[in-house]
Amino acid sequence: MANGEREAGAVPLPAPGGAEHPTPGGDAPAGGFVQLLTPDGERVDSVTTADGMTYSVDFTDEEYRKLYADLVTVRRLDAEATALQRQGELGIWASLLGQEAAQVGSGHALRKQDMAFPTYREHGVLYTRGIDPIMPFGLFRGVDQGGWDPNEYKFNTYTIVIGSQTLHATGYAMGITMDGKTGSPDGEAVIAYFGDGATSQGDVNEAFVWxxxxxAPIVFFCQNNQYAISEPLERQTRIPLYRRAAGYGFPGIRIDGNDVLATYAVTRAALDQARNGQGPSLIEAYTYRMGAHTSSDDPTRYRIASEVESWKAKDPIARVKAFLAKQQIADDTFFAEIDESAKKLALDLRERVLAMPDPQPVTMFDNVYPHGSPEVDGQRAEFERYHASFEGSDH
Incomplete structure (x- = not known):
């Protein structure tokens, strides 16, 4: 489990002449990051950062196997979704390929009472919250607007508008404080997910200010996958993203976003500090989007193949598999069983997606306002007249 404490309001500063966030591996960016599992599958017992925080995990063998199973499963479900979109069954899809560790690790770090505010890519976090993986498919197929209850699962609906969920999360976190639900180990905390591109949005910076x-008891979790929609990181910022937190008066830390163990340890610690009244923090998960930004994107237009290949060597699933094998926590039979289980779940998901009913176009007006609206009623009537004008036509 993650451990370590910091004084409320303290902002970690770079270590003189040394790395801000040390890592034992040679794959870290300038300034380093927190890493507990190297790309070769070697475990690091603990990492102490320049501000005196120590991060570690203490999992049972079964918990390690569970992490691996979740990583494999969410990747397989994501691959099925991409295939469905290419076959015309989804309007669009935002893949998480390459970001599984950042999502599964942080998702498991959440306690039951914590609230998450996702973008439109957090399928892995959704899975760890116990939500049926079919739920986002209604949104991307145009059947509904997301079918889960945010209050039941403590996981808000997907947000398409870039960065706006950080303001929603901030308001929710401020409400938690006003309701007296912080200041103890059993208190509540909030996590807000966004990407490196969103850090250029005004909404995100306003959320930082407030x-x-x-x-506010909130953890801002930035999945820095290097490219936003199509712009490289150097066009988004002149300093590492986590260092922006200091300007707003709270701590920032960078982790190896392809390391599920470091992601869990740092996120759990940050959430626990938030629920205990120590305020917000920013986590930059340094990772890589292996595929397209969405299924409408062509990443070959703005990045080279050799770069993608270099990141494949840092694959978040391969390193956990290597660790499990080296430590004799799992064998080939286990790995084969997980692959088969993920495959069956994906095929079941495909059948359920294809069985979704096609909604009537006019139903788009049904849930705009809870008690109706004369303006929306007028728009509905106009829409119905327009469609009726095509009756009996060959077009």
Missing amino acids: SGVFN
Whole structure:
């Protein structure tokens, strides 16, 4: 489990002449990051950062196997979704390929009472919250607007508008404080997910301001996958993203986003600090989007194949598999069983997606307002007249 404490309001500063966030591997960016599992599958017992925080995990063998199973499963489901979109069964899909560790690790770090605010790519976090993986497919197929209850699962609906969920999360976190639900180990905390591109949005920076001023119990979790939609990181910022937190008065830390163990340890610690009244923090998960931004994107237009290949060597699933094998925690039979289980779940998901009913176009007006609206009623009537004008036509 993650451990270590910091004084409320303290902002970690770079170590003089050394790495801010040390890592034992040679794959870290300038300035380093927190890493507990190397790309070769070697475990690091603990990492202590320049601000005195120590991060480690203490999992049972079964918990390690569970992490691996979740990583494999969410990747397989994601691959099935991409195939469905290419076959015309989904309007669009935002793949998480390459970001499984950042999502599964942080998702498991959440406690039951914590609330998550996702973008449109957090399929792995959704899975760890116990939500039926079919749920996002209604949204991307145009059948509904997301079918799960955010209050039941403590996982908000997907947000398409870039960065706006950080403001929603900040308001929710401020409400937790006003309701007296912080200040103890059993308190509540909030996590807000967004990408490196979203850090250029005003909404995200406003969320930072409000959270810092009101000491909101929130963890901002940035999945830095290097390219936003199509712009490289150097066009988004002149400093590492986690260092922006200092300007807003709260701590920032960078982790190896392809390391599920470091992701879990740092996120669990940050959430626990938030629920205990120590305010917000920013985690930059340094990872890589292996596929396209969405199924409408062509990444070959803005990045080279050799770069993608270099990141394949840092694959988040391969390193866990290597670790499990080296430590004799799992064998070939286990790995084959997980692959088969994930395959069956994906095939079941495909059948359920194809069985979804096609909604009537007019139903788009049904849930705009809970008690109706004369303006929306007028728009519905106009839409129905327009469609009726084609009756009996060959077009």
